[in-house]
Amino acid sequence: MTVLVVDMNWRKDSLAFPEFVSPILAAVEPFVSCAVKHYMDLQPSEIDGYSHIILSGTPLKDFEFQQHLDRFQWIKTSQKPILGICAGMQTIVKVYGENLRACQQVGMTEITTTKENPLFSGIFQAYSLHSYTVTPSKTFEVLAKSKECIQAIKHKQKPLYGVLFHPEVRNQTILSAFVSLA
């Protein structure tokens, strides 16, 4: 069982890697082995070799990933557990043709769970760093909200999750729960 962490930053081995990828590895590696790939290096045929996939976040000004949505079409066909964090979540909904809307939040944010799920529950504080959120859709159900926006979603038919907040900062148990999903 190996978890793939996809580096979503604007380029491979960037200055943002220690901030947006390393903390995910630190949260998950005590439980499972991990591999890291930058999205430009990831071939769809490789996905089957991993048990779970986590798409990292990016700096607030980094939207380069949105220019390469063709690199993420495997998300639509994969049945593996996938978790998109912030930019990763935005990528998931864009691949499904859904829209984003402007909503900027920076700092600790109160998150309210709206639907029971295996990753988190109740009301909790989490670190936000985003300029856009997702909009309601027929493909995804909403798992959590903040006062300002949708904060977590799940595909209605498969274990494809997105969280807008950054669980690697103050909510690492969400990541350990994700890599425990069967």
Added chain:
Amino acid sequence: MRLGVLFSGGKDSTLALHMAAEKETVACIITLVSKNKESFMFHTPNIDVSALQAEALGLPLVSLETEGKKEEELADLEQAIAEAKSKYGIDGVVTGAVESVYQASRVQRICNRLDLWQFNPLWKTNQKCLLEILLEKNFEVIISGVFAYPLDETWLGKQLDTPMITRLVELQGKYGISPSGEGGEIETTVLDAPMFRQKIQVTEAAIEWKGSSGVYVIKQARLTPK
């Protein structure tokens, strides 16, 4: 990308500068000199040494004095970053934030207003690992302030080494002290680092102790060849 590093002269901002320089171009360092010794945002002991550190680094210094009042100092920080942007054409700002969401989110908001990138390359780094990285990379770091029991004046002015890291980790287990001083228990000053062209030699210093905390004040220092 041209970057300005928010620089206190302590171990975290100097290591962040080192990491930034490995990936991008560091165009300047930015220092806020706070008159408030208990500033929420800015490291204070020996901040005056930052001019000498900038010279050792061969980098321009953008320095601004602030009263250090809780939110007003953020306006001063924004002014300093804006000056770095107009003077040195920076595209982004780097900080040495490790755990503080308070510091990181405030710098993020300022950079966002100024349309700048923001990086925290030490974010969430294990504190013992962070201290070990400093030794691996041959940083010369001294303790310039202690602010928590049972740290006493014997720590002041001492150089970070492996036995000190072991002792700090022991104190973490016993007293809950953060080994790298994330909770404000320890402040440090960097006298030498890989990017320094010259090292800093302290020629006159004094220990100032008050109640349960104290600082190692560098009164005179000079640059010496490495």
